[in-house]
Amino acid sequence: MDADVIIIGGGLAGLVACNELVRAGKRVAIVEQENEANLGGQAFWSLGGLFLVDTPMQRRLGVKDSFELAWQDWQGSAQWDRLSGTHPEDEWARQWGRAYVEFAAGEKRTWLHQQGIRFTPLVGWAERGDGRAGGHGNSVPRFHVPWGTGTGVSGPFADKAREAASAGNVRFFFRHRVDGLTYDGGTVTGVRGSVLAPDASPRGVSSNRDVVAGFELRAQAVVIASGGIGGNHDQVRRWWPERLGTPPAKMVTGVPQHVDGRMLDIADQSGVRLVNRDRMWHYTEGIRNWNPIWPNHAIRILPGPSSLWFDALGRRLPSPGLPGYDTLGTLNLLRTTPDIQQYDHSWFILNQRIIEKEFALSGSEQNPDITNRDLKLLLRSRLGRGAGAPIEAFKEHGADFVVADNLADLVCGMNGLTEEPLLDYAQLRRQIKERDAEVRNPYSKDAQVAGIRNSRRFLGDRLFRTVKPHRILDPKAGPLIAVQLHVVTRKTLGGIQTNLSGQALGHDGSPIPGLYAAGEAAGFGGGGAHGYNALEGTFLGGCIFTGLTVSRSLAAAL
């Protein structure tokens, strides 16, 4: 035996499982196709937002939350509907969903604190939903941002695994790519694969796939923690569901290339049951990174509620196409409305006042104030004048930004970014003026303006995220800004079906002895704990919860 447990993937899910197994006295091998610089996987690059329920941080901002409300929101978002027949796809997904909300309302915060994760006072109101109390979305703010962003979440787990390696309890096999599972009878006994040529590329940069040798490792159990498919557009297209129309011809990429989905197909071919593969979580607010790290690298804008959103033909999006409300509702709108399906982009129109307070960019490297734990910079960049430096850099260098002092010039610049001019100045002007007429009174029939006022009733938004309603065309709030938005691929919501112990199930629905799965590869638990929609900040937590569950089951079983 090379170890008690082999973990495929050194991302967050793999690291959490590893550390808990070491704590239980087990010897672990982490097999990772990338080099050591990539330890931590996607979590390093993430904003680090964590879904927590009924916390002191929420209470300090006046938020009243509870398990019951969170579970109502989760079910309204998940909309699990594959629950009938033998071994239905949502059988374990729903149970994992509930267990995860219990974790988020219970043990999670204290456990994270014990691991060294500390939170900023910022609690964001992500994914406000589709406008129905029982439908998709967060009724209250729950997106807790930790100091260090993604690095502050992945770092403590990576450090602990390195310490365990120094003590001889963990062996890292970097540049080792798993190509298959090995079985003895019906039991998984190890992995086989290819040793890839050394590659000194920095974290996140694509590495070579030159095979220099083969390898085999044996253990009492194997955990698949290999992530999702978001870095592989062929896979995204292959599983794109009909309900979201057709995938855009051009998409941009929100994850490193190693999020390739390859291991999921290998698992499938080895008798493992994958479910809900048509459920994914891609954003419509992607902008091309002017300073890319991985191929086709894009950043997601986390928009506050005030930017006006237009389709490629310049028509304001109807609800639920409001910034920050309903990710897949908006994607559906853009991909299924007949006369715009052929276009791959949409537009935000806003002004300097809005960008300064309302634009945030997802990613650790885009938030140096929080990533570097710099409180002074945080207060200056979030409360002071001017947009933060990363946002100004995008405004200046980003291929998707147009800045102009008047609407005619703005529209001209926007038309310059498409193959043919699609936007009509008079049509855009009319719609913006109609909207601007709605901010005169403290009430409004415009759903977005009403939403802005609602948002400002939450202290966190009033302080950090939502400008006072004002006219977009007010010259004092200028210059005007337009942003061309693209679909950015990110998360995989389906995956390996697991039972509540994290055991991977076979094609016949029964557990495969010796095989477990965690993180995005397991659809964050059960092959689809989010169902159709996520409440945000639930992915890192999903890696932590599934990694923890698998390791606890294994510690008890071995």
Ligand SMILES: Cc1cc2nc3c(=O)[nH]c(=O)nc-3n(C[C@H](O)[C@H](O)[C@H](O)COP(=O)(O)OP(=O)(O)OC[C@H]3O[C@@H](n4cnc5c(N)ncnc54)[C@H](O)[C@@H]3O)c2cc1C
């Ligand atoms: C920019 C960005 C922002 C994000 N923001 C947030 C946020 O604020 N909140 C939130 O909850 N989530 C966020 N996420 C999502 C979250 O980071 C990921 O869902 C999560 O980190 C996935 O972790 P994982 O361990 O399951 O997989 P990964 O991090 O993808 O790790 C899997 C590892 O397995 C390796 N691997 C794959 N196949 C093989 C193989 N065959 N052999 C060997 N190794 C293999 C890969 O190289 C990789 O290192 C964000 C993600 C990104 C990229």
